[in-house]
């Protein structure tokens with residue numbers, strides 16, 4: 001019999017890639033979707049007829065229990081979140097409702113309705129904040145520096161506590177920044193690759209950014225969702241860092257993207273204080289020794305591949321009349 005999986009955050013970048021991966025593997029895929037007045041199906045339209053969409057919300061306990069009753073999932077992936085760090089400062093309570101307490105609701109629903117389901121919680125490198133060490137490992141202390149990181153730290157520890165107290169198969173993947181053509185345009189990787197292409201095509205004249213010296217560990221979202229799935233196929237539940245193991249500065253990313261389209265970035269990029277984050281972690285780097293050794297995960301995309309694939313996507317999209 002085919003396995004079934006329930007994904008929260010189905011319409012987001014990771015949810016859409018994970019749904020496609022699971023469909024390829026023959027799963028019966030259910031996705032939890034928050035109903036809103038505008039359609040949010042842009043990332044899943046091309047396979048929406050192959051999956052089951054369930055209406056529900058991490059803010060509503062009964063909708064989560066109903067979703068689990070309906071899907072009877074073997075695996076549950078919690079990818080729903082308020083995920084934009086600057087917004088967590090303007091909406092800290094809402095961020096906590098979705099990103100922190102939402103996970104308590106989901107864990108309660110699992111323990112009551114389907115305790116044998118395997119659970120993946122999307123943790124984030126933002127839990128490390130200003131870390132004591134670099135690269136960070138699964139043992140590095142959490143020192144979050146923004147409401148998003150605090151909410152993710154809560155969710156991380158709740159997941160581990162439910163594993164210990166109720167013996168759930170529950171795991172946390174601590175993902176570092178991960179990107180794709182499906183990434184929201186406000187995140188820096190997409191903003192830069194799309195910005196460079198717009199300038200190249202004469203659709204924009206300049207690009208305004210924040211801290212060019214910030215260092216991040218960037219992966220492709222396809223590699224990350226593959227790690228999520230692999231984590232749930234192991235004999236025992238465990239927590240892993242999911243990262244590329246390489247760091248690059250925002251400046252390096254700008255240089256790569258502009259060079260790819262034959263432009264000199266210094267002619268077009270300026271720093272605008274509105275995009276600066278005074279208290280943010282400036283260096284995040286993941287140690288991938290554990291995930292490579294224990295479950296043999298390895299990213300397929302290099303940093304250069306990621307830049308190339310995203311710039312190529314924007315060139316096609318904007319030449320085909322995208323906005």
Ligand SMILES: C[C@H]1O[C@H](OP(=O)(O)OP(=O)(O)OC[C@H]2O[C@@H](n3cnc4c(=O)[nH]c(N)nc43)[C@H](O)[C@@H]2O)[C@@H](O)[C@@H](O)C1=O
Nearest residue numbers: 083085124125175176177186187188189209210211214275
């Ligand atoms: C793991 C983690 O990954 C993501 O969070 P993020 O790292 O904050 O992602 P981002 O693309 O917004 O910023 C990356 C870096 O780039 C710097 N930066 C410079 N100039 C601009 C700029 O103009 N815009 C933005 N957005 N960032 C800028 C910015 O200050 C930061 O140092 C989310 O998926 C989150 O959900 C998550 O869990």
